[in-house]
Each structure stands twice: as C-alpha cells, then as structure tokens.
Amino acid sequence: MSFLAPAALWALALALPVAALYLLRERVRRLPVSNIVLWSGPSRRVRESRGWKRLRHPVSLALQLLLLTLLVLALARPRIGAAGGPLVLVLDRSASMGATDAGGSRLEAAARALAALLHSGSPPHTLITTGSPPEMLVPRSTDAVGTRRLLLAQKPAEAPHNPAPALAMARALAAARGGRVVFATDGVGSACTENEAFSGVETILVGSPHPANAGLAAFAASRAAADPAGVTVLAGYATSTRGPGNSTLRILADGKPIEVREMEGSGPWFQQWTLRAPGGLSLEARLEPPDVLAADNHASLKLPPAHKLRVVVVSPPSRALERVFEAMPGIEAARVWPPESLVYGDPGAVYVFHGALPPADFQAAGMLLIEPAVGGFFGRRTGGPLPMAPDFADPSSPAARHLRVERLEPLPAAEFDPAPTARTDLASAGRPLIFSHWSGKPRWTVLAFDPSKPAFSESPAYPVLMANLVEGLAGAPQEALHAPGLELSLTRLERKKVEAGAGGGDGVRPGAPSPPDPVRWLLLLALVWAVGEAWTYHRRITV
Amino acid sequence: MPAERRGALRGGGIEFSEYRAFVTGDDSRRIDWHAYARWRRLVVRLFVAEQDLHLHFLLDCSDSMGAGSPPKFDHARRVLGGLAYIALGNMDRVGFTPLGGGADAALTPARGRHRFASLVSKLESARARAGRTRLAAEVSRWLAARPRRGMVVLVSDGFGVGLDDAAEALDRIRHAGHDAAMVQVLSPDELEPPPPGEYEMEDVEGGPPVAVIVDAAARREFRERAGQFLAGLESKTAAAGIPFLRTFTSEPPGSALSRALTWA
Numbered sequence: 001m002s003f004l005a006p007a008a009l010w011a012l013a014l015a016l017p018v019a020a021l022y023l024l025r026e027r028v029r030r031l032p033v034s035n036i037v038l039w040s041g042p043s044r045r046v047r048e049s050r051g052w053k054r055l056r057h058p059v060s061l062a063l064q065l066l067l068l069t070l071l072v073l074a075l076a077r078p079r080i081g082a083a084g085g086p087l088v089l090v091l092d093r094s095a096s097m098g099a100t101d102a103g104g105s106r107l108e109a110a111a112r113a114l115a116a117l118l119h120s121g122s123p124p125h126t127l128i129t130t131g132s133p134p135e136m137l138v139p140r141s142t143d144a145v146g147t148r149r150l151l152l153a154q155k156p157a158e159a160p161h162n163p164a165p166a167l168a169m170a171r172a173l174a175a176a177r178g179g180r181v182v183f184a185t186d187g188v189g190s191a192c193t194e195n196e197a198f199s200g201v202e203t204i205l206v207g208s209p210h211p212a213n214a215g216l217a218a219f220a221a222s223r224a225a226a227d228p229a230g231v232t233v234l235a236g237y238a239t240s241t242r243g244p245g246n247s248t249l250r251i252l253a254d255g256k257p258i259e260v261r262e263m264e265g266s267g268p269w270f271q272q273w274t275l276r277a278p279g280g281l282s283l284e285a286r287l288e289p290p291d292v293l294a295a296d297n298h299a300s301l302k303l304p305p306a307h308k309l310r311v312v313v314v315s316p317p318s319r320a321l322e323r324v325f326e327a328m329p330g331i332e333a334a335r336v337w338p339p340e341s342l343v344y345g346d347p348g349a350v351y352v353f354h355g356a357l358p359p360a361d362f363q364a365a366g367m368l369l370i371e372p373a374v375g376g377f378f379g380r381r382t383g384g385p386l387p388m389a390p391d392f393a394d395p396s397s398p399a400a401r402h403l404r405v406e407r408l409e410p411l412p413a414a415e416f417d418p419a420p421t422a423r424t425d426l427a428s429a430g431r432p433l434i435f436s437h438w439s440g441k442p443r444w445t446v447l448a449f450d451p452s453k454p455a456f457s458e459s460p461a462y463p464v465l466m467a468n469l470v471e472g473l474a475g476a477p478q479e480a481l482h483a484p485g486l487e488l489s490l491t492r493l494e495r496k497k498v499e500a501g502a503g504g505g506d507g508v509r510p511g512a513p514s515p516p517d518p519v520r521w522l523l524l525l526a527l528v529w530a531v532g533e534a535w536t537y538h539r540r541i542t543v
Numbered sequence: 544m545p546a547e548r549r550g551a552l553r554g555g556g557i558e559f560s561e562y563r564a565f566v567t568g569d570d571s572r573r574i575d576w577h578a579y580a581r582w583r584r585l586v587v588r589l590f591v592a593e594q595d596l597h598l599h600f601l602l603d604c605s606d607s608m609g610a611g612s613p614p615k616f617d618h619a620r621r622v623l624g625g626l627a628y629i630a631l632g633n634m635d636r637v638g639f640t641p642l643g644g645g646a647d648a649a650l651t652p653a654r655g656r657h658r659f660a661s662l663v664s665k666l667e668s669a670r671a672r673a674g675r676t677r678l679a680a681e682v683s684r685w686l687a688a689r690p691r692r693g694m695v696v697l698v699s700d701g702f703g704v705g706l707d708d709a710a711e712a713l714d715r716i717r718h719a720g721h722d723a724a725m726v727q728v729l730s731p732d733e734l735e736p737p738p739p740g741e742y743e744m745e746d747v748e749g750g751p752p753v754a755v756i757v758d759a760a761a762r763r764e765f766r767e768r769a770g771q772f773l774a775g776l777e778s779k780t781a782a783a784g785i786p787f788l789r790t791f792t793s794e795p796p797g798s799a800l801s802r803a804l805t806w807a
Contacts, residue, residue, distance in 0.1 A: 028741045028754070034607045034733045035702040036746040036753055038768045042761035043744070043753045 008075035015065055022061045063529070070526040077119065086140075086179030087125040088170040089114045089147075090201075093154060094130060094161035096188040099293035101208040109206040110184030111151040117182060118144035126173055131157060134166035158295060160188075167201055174200075208292075214239035214247045215296025217268055219285045221303045224471070228306030228330040229278040233258075235285050238268040247291075252284045253277070263287075280305045308332040309474050310346060314339050315354030315370075320452035324466045331470065347442075350473045354452070366443040366473025371414055371450045378437070378446050379422065384414035385449070388428035398472040399425040399434055399445060403461055411456050413449035422446075436472075443473050562586040596635040597652045597693025599721070600627060601685065604643040604669060605676030606748045607702045611730025611792050616671040619698045619728040621796040624666055626696065626726075626803055631656050638690070639665055642681035642699075643673025652691065675748040678703040679711040686719045694722040701727050702748075706772045710779045717783065724786040726803070727776065731791055734769050736762040 033039065091110055102109035118125060127138035127147055138147050163185060170181040181200065186207040218236030223229070235251055251259040251273070258273060275281075281303040290297045311333045313321055325333035336342050339356035345363035354370040375381045389410040393400035403426070410428075418424065418435040425445070426434035436445040449456060456462055565574055565585035573587040600623050608616040627637045631654065638652030639662055650658075650665050678699060695716045701709040709725065716723040736757060743752040755761065773789075780787035790799035 028743050030752065031737055031742045031744050032610065032747045033744045034610045034700065034730075034747060035706070036744055036750065037706055038765055038772070039744055039753065039755050039761075041764045041768070042757065043755045045756070 006076055008072060008077075011072045011075065012069065014072075015068055018064055018068060019061065022064060067526055067529055070522050070529065074522040074526065086123050086174070086177045087117060088174045088177075088179055088181045089117070089125060089127045089151075090163070090166050090170045090181060090183040090185075091127065091129045091151065091154060092161065092163055092183070092185035093157050094163075094188070095157055095159055095295045096186055096293060097207075098156035098295045099186070099207055099213065101292040102186075102206045105156065106186045106207040107154060107156045108152070110186075110204065111154055113204045113206065114182065114184050115148040115151045118148050123179070124177075126170075127151065128166050128170050129154065130161040130163045130166040132161065132165070134169055136169070156295065167198065171200055212239075213291055213293045213296070214263065214287060215293060216285055216287060216299050217296075218270065219283075219299035219301065221281065221283050221301060223303070223306055224330065227328075228308065229276050231275045231277045231281060231303060233273045233275065233283060234270065235259075235273075236268060236270040237263055237287070239263075247287045247289070250284075250286045250288070252286070254282050255284075277303070278306045306330070309470065310334070310349035311352065311470060312336055312342075312346070312349050313352045313354065314342060314356050314358075315352065318354060318452050320454075320457040320462075321352065321354065324457075324463050325470075327463060328467060328470070350470055354450075362442070364442045366438075366445070368469055368473060369444065369446045370452070371447060375416075377419065378444060379416050379418040379435070382415045382417050385412040386415065387411070388413045388431060388433060388449075390426050390428050390433055392424075392427040394423070394425050397423065397425040397436070398438075399436055399465070399468050403465060403468075407459070408461060409455065409459065411449050411453075416446065416448050418446070438472065445469055445473060559588060561589050563589055596630075596633075597638065597691045598627075598630045598635045599638045599640065599652065599690055599693060599695045601682065601695060601697045601699075602639065602641045602666075602669060603676065603678060603697070603699030603703075604641045604671050604673040605678075605699075605703070606672060606674060607700055607746075608728070609671035610747050611732060613792050614671070615700055615728045615730050615792055616669075618790065618792045618796065619700075619726070620666045620669065622726055622728065622790060622799050622803075623696075623698050624663060625796055625800040627662050628659055629800070629804070631659050631662075636691075636693070637662065640685055641665075641669045641673075642678065642685070643676045644669060652693070675746075675750070676703060678708045679715055682712040682715050686715060690721075692720050694724060696724045696726060698726045698728065700729055701725075701772070701776055706775070709776060713780065713783065713785055717785070723783075725776075725780060725788070726799075727787070727789045729789065729791050731793055734766075734773075736765040 036043075091107075091114060093107065097105065097107040097110065099106050114127075124140050124142050125138065125144075125147060126136065126140055127150065129135050129137060137150055141147055163183070167181070167183060170183070173179070174181045180202060182202045182204065183198075184204040184206060187203075187205050188207075215238060216236065217238040218234055220234045222232050222234075224232070233251065233253070235249070237247075237249060239247075247263045249259070249261045249263050250257055253275060258275065259271075263269070282300070283303065284300040285298070287297040309331055311325055311331050313325070313333060313335045314337065315321060315335060316337055317335070322333070322335065325331050339353075339359075342359070345351065345358075346365075347363045348365050350366045350368065351358065351362070351364045352368045352370065353372070355373075357369070357372055357374070357376055358364070358367055369376075369378060371385075372378070372381065387410045390405050390408040393403050393405045405426075413428070413431075413433050415431055416435070418432055419437065421439070422432075422435040422437045424432045424435045426432070431448075432446075433448045434445065435448075437443065438445075451457060451462055451465065562575065562578060563586060565587050569587050575586055575588045578584075578586050578588075602619060602623060604616075608614070608619060623639075627639070630637050634654050636652035636654045637650075637658060639650040641648045648665060648669060650662055678697070682697070697709070697712060697716070699709055699712075703709055703712070709727075713723045713725060739757050739759070739762070742755050742757060744755050745752045777787060777789075779785075788799065788803050790796075790802075
C-alpha cells in the first residue's frame, strides 16, 4: 500500500500530546462530603469492579489513539495496488471521443479519469495524446495541478486516431522509467483490434458500450480530368444502431439542396451525384437531428473552379496523338519538337514523350513514355517489337480502368524489363505492355507499344486508355474531401479485444480510474467509532 | 425571682392544681373544709409550684458542621443565639455546651439578659473542628454531669456516626428525664449529588477516601438515601413528641426563629 498524501502521516505525532493529556489529566476529583454513609452503595460497586476499573482508562486511551490513526490514514489517502513508479498517461483524442454519452463528452470523462490519478505527492508523470503523430504534452513532471488543468482543456480531434503509436511511445517510456501506462479511451477504432498495442497497458474505458450513432462515412467531390466542368459528389452514411435510423440526410450545393433523403436501415449506404459546375462549388452534407457524436453529423467542402490540365506532347507531328487530346475538353495540349527545345518542365503538366526521352531530373506532374527506344530510369528495353496479345489487365490499376482485355487485338510491342518499383498494368504472356510508377513524383507510365499506330488508335480502347493515363499521371485530381476517414461509427466490435488485451496494472476499468477508495472505508470506520465512543462515553464512567 | 414557667413539681404555689386525700402527716391547715362539706371526706388542696426553666443548648461542633457555603456552624450559632436571647428574656436559665468542646467552652445555666454577652462570647470562640463526633456519646458525656432537668435543645446537622446517631442522642436526653428538642441545620449543597464523574470522596469528619463513580444510578441512590435520612429523623422526633426544626443555611435566621417560637 502506498499513500497519495504521505505528508499527512506526520499528524501521527499528535499521538504524543493526546497520550500526555490523557495520562496527566486529573481524572479523579477529591470531594469532601458531610457523611460518606450516603454514598455507601456506589462506593461498594467500585470496590467490586476493581479489575475493570484498572483497565478502563488504558482501553479508552487505546481507542482514542486508534481514532487518531484512522483519521490520519484517511488524510494520507492510501492507495492499494501498484502506484509506486512513474505514471505515463495516454489520452485518446480521436474524433469519437467527442460523443456525449458519458455525462459530458467521452474526452472529458477520460480526462477526468486520468486527472483523478494525479495528486500532490504522486510520482512523476508523463502525458501523451493520440494522433498522427502522437503528441507528448507533458514530458515528465510532478506538477499535478498543471497537468490536470492541461488534461481538462483537451478537445477531441476531427478525425479518428490510431492509438498504437502513442501506446508504443508510452510503453517505451514506462519501460525506461519503471512506471506504468494508463490509457483512457472509448475503445473505438480499428487499432483496438491489435492486442499487442494494449499489452502492458492499463485501460480506462469511457462512454456507453452500446452507443447509438449515425454519421457521415464519406463525403467527397471530384472533377474528371477529361471533363473538369463535371463534378461527382460522393456521400456515405453509416450507423451503429441495429434498428432503422431516424436521420435525414441533406446534400447542399452552394446552399441549394440537391438531395434530401430519410435514412432508414442500419447502413452503410453510399451514393454519387453528378453536377455540372465549371466554377467553384461549396458542398455541404448534414445529418439531422444531431446525435451523441456531432462530429460526424456534418461535412462541408469547397471545390475550386475547374481548370484545364496541361499536356505537352514531345513528339514529331502525330495526328493520332493530337486528335485524342483535342477530343478532351479538359485538356490544354501543346506539342514540342525537337526535344532540345524543351527547356524546363512544368511540375503541373503531363508530358507525353513520343520518340524521345525526358531529360534527367525532369520536373513534371507525370510522364508518359511511348515505346521508348532505349532503357532508362524506367527499366531496360530487352527486345522487340513483337506481336503481343494483351491477356492481363490489373483491375485495380487506374491505367487499365474500363479496358476490356478480350477486345484488344494483338499489336506490336517492345519487350521491357521494368524497374523494380514499377507495377504492371497490362501484360501479354507475362510481358509488360503497360507499366507504371505512381507512388513517387513525377509519376510515369511506359507504353511498350505505340498507341498512335493504327493497330491501336483505331480501337475504341484508344481514347479510354489515353484519358485514363492522362488523368492518372496528373496525380492530383481536382477533388475535395471533407476529412480523411470520416467513418466515426461508434460500434464497439473490438471492445472485447481491448478488454482481453490489456495487461499489467489493474486491467480495464470502465469509468472509475482507481480501485475502491480505502479512504472512504477509513473515514466510515472513524465515524462509526466516534459515534460509538460518544454514545458509550457516559457509560465509561460507570462500571 | 422565679421564671414565669410552669414546673412539673407540685408545691406551695398559689395556683390550685388538684385535690388529694388527707393522709397522716399532712399539714391540717391545708384541708379543704368546703370540699369536706360536700364530699364528707378529708382532702387537701395541692397547688402548682412555679419554678425556673433550665434551657440547655447543645451545639454540635463536629467537622461536618463546618461544611457548606456559608458554613452550617455559623448559621447554627446565629439560630442558637437567637433562641437563647428569647429564653433569657423570658427569665429562663440558659446554658450552653459545645459538644466535643472543652469544659471551659461551656456556659452553666443562668438567667438574666446580662448573660447573653457571655453566651455570645462562647459562641464566637466555638469552632467546628471536633473531628468525628458521635452525638449520642457526647450527649451521654454531658448527661453524666447530671445537669438540672429542663429542656435540652440539640443544634446539629444530624450527621454523626451513622445516620441514626442524632435520634439516639435525643433518646438519651429524654431517658435522662429532660425535654428534648432539635434544630437541624443543613446546607442545600450537601443534599444535591455532584455532577457525573469519578471522585474520591472524603468524609469531613475523617476516615480514608472512598472511590465513587457518580453516574445517573449513583445520583438517584444518593437522593433516595438522603431523603430517607431526613424523613426518618422527622418521623422519629414526631413520634417521640420532640419539637423539631429544620433550617437551611439559605434561610434567614429570623425566619428560623419565627418557626421555633411555635414550640412554645
């Protein structure tokens, strides 16, 4: 057992004056009487109980000292359990902590629970909040008052947080300092499935285990590169309630409703709308009425005005290439030849190199290399051209979007050994026909064949492929998202794993941060004793 | 000059008392011939002999008389002095004896108002420090000196050796042929138990201290015993026809004297 206020134990020194007063105080008064015979009865009773008379005063003194000890222990605030080492406190600040199903918000309940662990005289503590990256608000301090104030001033973030990085940081600190980690959370989020994250962590759960929440799971708008005036709006809805929801979803564009729908069922539900808005656009999604978590009941975004994508074709005159770009209203195409006249690259433009290679360290949003004659940063040319029939298209590849492989005729293509970082979008018998690297800047795609040749340019796939490539190489579609990962449904599917995975300390405690407070028991004992002592005091003068 | 007090003796006074048959040796001049004419019997007239009243005041000088605030002894002396003054004014012979005091502290019975000064002097010099006094024994010691028969007024608080000591002393006075009376002097404090607590009670007349725990039961018991003691003394004196006056130190002496005059 340890004490949260050990300085109070000095009050035990009061036992000395209590004992001194008790022993030195003249208990028996001398009284002269006219005739002692009138007191013969009571004096006989005293003689007959001489043994108890001797014990009565020491027993009374012992009871007085016991009362003093109980009160001092209560003031010292004893704590049962592991409380000796430093504390590493982790506060979950994810958006779901804004739910108001914990007598105030969940974040407030969690902050209060952690603040209750801090007292004057408590060991040094550290405070970390979840986030990307996690934030260490208090590196190491003994200022309980200041840290409590900081805790209670925290607000929930606007997005979900993965607590694993914060917990890993906390565990490392606790291991280095010999302390323990206490994590206050509502247990919501995919990270709660990771038992390893919670190993050795004492978890305090806040919030209702069965919340009812409906929220916007997604809200985004984007313009197609081929037709920037067209806007696609996506909205998603999810709920944790099992029964039918009772929310109304409103989608507004520039303040005018484009959709009002009564949401029924438990979700999830997603829908897209298409509008024409060449200018800037304000979009808003609202779920009414608001519920326990207001953060996911409203979303808004602004889409900037449409602008044309610049495409620079570094190629000798090619009618097929010019024709396909002219057919894209969202494209502003230009041709440059010879390649030496290309002085510098436009980081916002897509460059099509046909019969040329880009200079070293070329700046562009994306590059499309059409059947390069030699290898380069993209890989080695190993042979060809050979007739190749496409037999594989990666369905997740944007370059292969809408391509129907079975409709593609065999076409002459060179053989390439792509760079290790490239991915194959289209292949023929394992030989890449289209391969790309879009995870870095600038993005690049290599076509092992010349799409401008009639063998391909006459096919209906030609404009689709070119539009896909241009759009994908641009890399930054004109879009707006409300917030990454809006899904804030409060389902606690993984709560059991949180409860099972916590280890060390006192385990998971819903709500209250500390074990049953022995202070209350001590005060209760002292109160019962004091009442009993007062009640029997007048009897202690009798035998 | 004889005191104006009827005596118990029959003698040659002028007040007719009764007739008696003539016997050989009676003075023939005392034969009532009118009565002979009526009854044809020889009878003699007897007359009441007027004599002096000897009033003996016995003052209890035990230590218990010094208790109280104001002390009972002072109140007792005042009441005694007042009674003595009245008696001297009636030409009675008044004597004073402090029980437990020496012979030189006593005053032999004598009449006359001039005796009052002497009595006062004796009262002033008396002290309540005779220690533990057995009233009956002190009265017996006084009776051994064969004082002239009269009225003996015992002024005491009644607290002697045991609660019956005063009643026994009065009995001895009566058995010695005296008329007895008692003035009991008490202090209101000594009839009220002390507050609850632990005490070592000491009898003011001596003896080892006694441990007493005063609680509700003890207080109740004390009041009962004190009530029994007071009632017992009253009933015994009433049964014996002994005039009894109880006075408290809180009562003005004059009020006590007024009540005492009803004894006459």
